[in-house]
Amino acid sequence: MIETRGISKFFSVVNENGMAEGLTAVLNVSLTIPDGAIVSMLGPSGCGKSTFLEILAGLQAPTDGEIRIDGNLVLEPLPSTRKEMEDYKRRYRFISPLANGVFTDHPKHDIAMIFQDYAVFPWMTAIQNVVFALKLRAGGNNRSGRAARSEMMDKAVFYLNKVGLAGAENKYPSQLSGGMRQRLALARALSVEPKIILMDEPFAAVDALQREKLQDDLLRLWEDAKAGNAPIIIVMVSHDVQEAVYLSDEVIVFSPGPGGTIRNRIPVAIPRPRARTDPGIVEIQERIFAILQYDINQESMYSI
Numbered sequence: 291m292i293e294t295r296g297i298s299k300f301f302s303v304v305n306e307n308g309m310a311e312g313l314t315a316v317l318n319v320s321l322t323i324p325d326g327a328i329v330s331m332l333g334p335s336g337c338g339k340s341t342f343l344e345i346l347a348g349l350q351a352p353t354d355g356e357i358r359i360d361g362n363l364v365l366e367p368l369p370s371t372r373k374e375m376e377d378y379k380r381r382y383r384f385i386s387p388l389a390n391g392v393f394t395d396h397p398k399h400d401i402a403m404i405f406q407d408y409a410v411f412p413w414m415t416a417i418q419n420v421v422f423a424l425k426l427r428a429g430g431n432n433r434s435g436r437a438a439r440s441e442m443m444d445k446a447v448f449y450l451n452k453v454g455l456a457g458a459e460n461k462y463p464s465q466l467s468g469g470m471r472q473r474l475a476l477a478r479a480l481s482v483e484p485k486i487i488l489m490d491e492p493f494a495a496v497d498a499l500q501r502e503k504l505q506d507d508l509l510r511l512w513e514d515a516k517a518g519n520a521p522i523i524i525v526m527v528s529h530d531v532q533e534a535v536y537l538s539d540e541v542i543v544f545s546p547g548p549g550g551t552i553r554n555r556i557p558v559a560i561p562r563p564r565a566r567t568d569p570g571i572v573e574i575q576e577r578i579f580a581i582l583q584y585d586i587n588q589e590s591m592y593s594i
């Protein structure tokens with residue numbers, strides 16, 4: 291379970307006159323996300339969705355508020371300066387730094403990330419990308435023997451197969467389509483058997499047909515994990531209302547930024563498997579469209 295209480299994030303930025311100025315990226319976000327839930331966050335660009343997700347990932351420290359994961363307060367030395375934050379993002383592209391501290395007693399309860407802009411490593415083959423994650427997860431050097439290595443290779447092959455990349459083990463990302471690259475990112479995330487996967491617009495760069503297939507595969511893998519008694523929480527930022535509703539147990543709509551906060555929480559209590567054209571799904575999608583449309587109209591009213 292993830293619980294956030296009163297999470298806010300302020301940045302100081304330099305405005306066009308060269309003066310320092312405060313910017314509120316996220317304001318007072320309190321949420322509880324139960325184990326095994328899929329939750330999507332929607333909202334206009336700039337409302338703080340990515341910032342909030344990075345705070346959950348431990349890539350940024352909140353200015354205010356607290357996060358608990360499985361009841362444990364997240365007390366890691368989180369990065370507070372911009373430089374530290376960038377370093378963290380480079381170092382922990384797909385396994386949260388929180389995985390090291392909070393979960394010492396539960397080493398499997400890791401957080402994996404699939405962020406559009408920290409894609410897979412282009413200089414590693416598909417299998418090397420996955421094995422690298424497994425090594426990072428194992429702590430790098432504490433088990434680097436031949437047996438451990440072959441175990442990691444087997445696991446990597448297993449997860450590459452699971453996401454439909456059998457046969458592409460030795461290809462470089464540049465030899466894969468956009469959809470396949472996201473599958474590789476998914477394999478890498480799943481390989482560490484995380485308890486939480488955070489995704490920031492993971493399918494945004496994939497064409498519509500591929501995207502639907504990826505969504506269905508994601509659901510299948512999520513169901514598999516649940517059936518295997520290792521449910522995964524998925525928290526996903528999306529800009530696609532249909533995707534968000536189709537996939538999620540709950541859709542969280544953020545208010546327009548700056549200072550994004552929760553505007554609506556919309557449960558999607560429709561049993562799976564769902565049909566994309568299910569009247570219940572479509573009705574919720576329309577409701578969310580109306581909310582977002584209303585906010586856009588309000589904004590343009592104020593700006594003229």
Ligand SMILES: Nc1ncnc2c1ncn2[C@@H]1O[C@H](COP(=O)(O)OP(=O)(O)O)[C@@H](O)[C@H]1O
Pocket residue numbers: 301302303313314315333334335336337338339340341342372547548
């Ligand atoms: N490191 C940073 N320094 C200063 N401002 C930032 C930083 N990161 C994000 N912001 C600002 O915070 C706001 C929210 O950004 P972001 O979380 O990326 O929104 P979203 O993902 O919803 O589009 C924006 O106004 C953005 O410019």
Ligand SMILES: [Mg+2]
Pocket residue numbers: 339340341
């Ligand atoms: Mg974003």
